[in-house]
Amino acid sequence: MNALNRFTCEEAFRRLDDFLDRELSPEEMELVQQHLAICESCAREFSFEASILANVRDKLRQVELPPALASLVRQVVARAEGNAGDAEVNGGRGTARDPS
Amino acid sequence: MTTMPTAPDGSTNTQALPPHDFERALAEVVAPAYGYALRLTRNRADAEDLVQEAALLACRGRDGFQAGTNFKAWFFRIVTTAFWGKHRRDSRRPSTVDFEDAPELQLYQRSAEVGLPLTGENPTAVLFERLGTERVAEALAALPEEFGVVCTLYFMEDFAYHEIADVLGVPVGTVRSRLHRGRRMLQKALWQVAVDAGVVGATTGS
Numbered sequence: 001m002n003a004l005n006r007f008t009c010e011e012a013f014r015r016l017d018d019f020l021d022r023e024l025s026p027e028e029m030e031l032v033q034q035h036l037a038i039c040e041s042c043a044r045e046f047s048f049e050a051s052i053l054a055n056v057r058d059k060l061r062q063v064e065l066p067p068a069l070a071s072l073v074r075q076v077v078a079r080a081e082g083n084a085g086d087a088e089v090n091g092g093r094g095t096a097r098d099p100s
Numbered sequence: 101m102t103t104m105p106t107a108p109d110g111s112t113n114t115q116a117l118p119p120h121d122f123e124r125a126l127a128e129v130v131a132p133a134y135g136y137a138l139r140l141t142r143n144r145a146d147a148e149d150l151v152q153e154a155a156l157l158a159c160r161g162r163d164g165f166q167a168g169t170n171f172k173a174w175f176f177r178i179v180t181t182a183f184w185g186k187h188r189r190d191s192r193r194p195s196t197v198d199f200e201d202a203p204e205l206q207l208y209q210r211s212a213e214v215g216l217p218l219t220g221e222n223p224t225a226v227l228f229e230r231l232g233t234e235r236v237a238e239a240l241a242a243l244p245e246e247f248g249v250v251c252t253l254y255f256m257e258d259f260a261y262h263e264i265a266d267v268l269g270v271p272v273g274t275v276r277s278r279l280h281r282g283r284r285m286l287q288k289a290l291w292q293v294a295v296d297a298g299v300v301g302a303t304t305g306s
Contacts, residue, residue: 013204016204017276017279017280017283018276021260021261023260023261023276044218044219045205045208047219047223048205048207048208048211048218048223048224049205049208051222051223051224051225052207052224052287053255053283054222055222055224055225055227055228056228056236056240056255056286056290057255058228059228059231059232059233059236059237060135060139060233060236060237060240060252060255060256061135061255061256062233063134063135063138065131065134065135066134066144066148069130069131069134069148069151070127070130072148072152073126073127073130073151073152073155074127076152076155076156076159077123077126077155077159079156080156080159080160081119081159
């Protein structure tokens with residue numbers, strides 16, 4: 001590694017989201033990591049952003065499950081089994097659409 | 101005409117799951133699907149209804165799932181479609197947050213302005229403890245729908261970009277751009293919620 005193929009702050013920052021999501025190539029991951037090792041300012045910002053993602057994830061995943069959910073779904077399955085011969089699926093509802 | 105759900109990767113069905121395996125796979129995704137549905141609907145009763153409706157659609161369209169592909173992505177696709185079918189027509193409260201201007205590092209800069217921690221092992225822990233789950237969910241719900249759904253899938257599950265693309269039936273590049281922009285919007289919404297709730301002091305910035 002020499003100075004010519006190191007990322008600048010701007011080049012590293014442009015890859016912030018993909019880096020945090022591990023969506024970069026191994027080579028780019030390595031280049032970002034090398035930049036963070038020598039740039040305290042970027043390392044602090046990247047660490048802060050990673051902390052936000054982890055905390056949002058942690059908070060949103062605090063979900064209290066309804067106690068009867070599993071049995072309700074079992075009933076749905078049993079009902080579908082019972083009506084398997086004449087079940088009619090609403091046209092297109094099972095296929096996702098782009099909301100935009 | 102009857103249209104069954106298809107595999108998220110768009111492949112045609114060549115081998116359906118045996119009924120017992122299908123029911124077991126469904127049982128395994130019901131809990132995460134409820135969490136996803138709850139963040140979409142923001143209402144426990146609606147989330148429960150949504151999961152039940154999706155389970156029924158999945159059972160009826162089980163031949164559309166191809167063994168060996170991602171069952172969770174397939175089922176989440178059905179949940180998403182059922183949500184859009186049921187709730188998109190509902191009038192959503194217009195967001196009070198202006199997302200036109202949502203620059204990078206919003207929370208970093210705002211936190212610096214009010215003296216919240218910027219360094220340490222988990223620098224935003226203080227802010228998020230003050231916010232709590234419901235206010236974080238409120239900020240997520242403030243996002244425009246096309247950004248909110250992508251962010252909800254991202255935060256609620258450990259889906260990779262291509263799996264979110266499978267769930268939504270959009271290109272990976274669309275997921276990437278919506279997710280990156282959505283996260284900037286979410287930071288702005290989080291700060292607005294924090295200010296409105298009085299858990300942080302207002303700053304001069306927007």
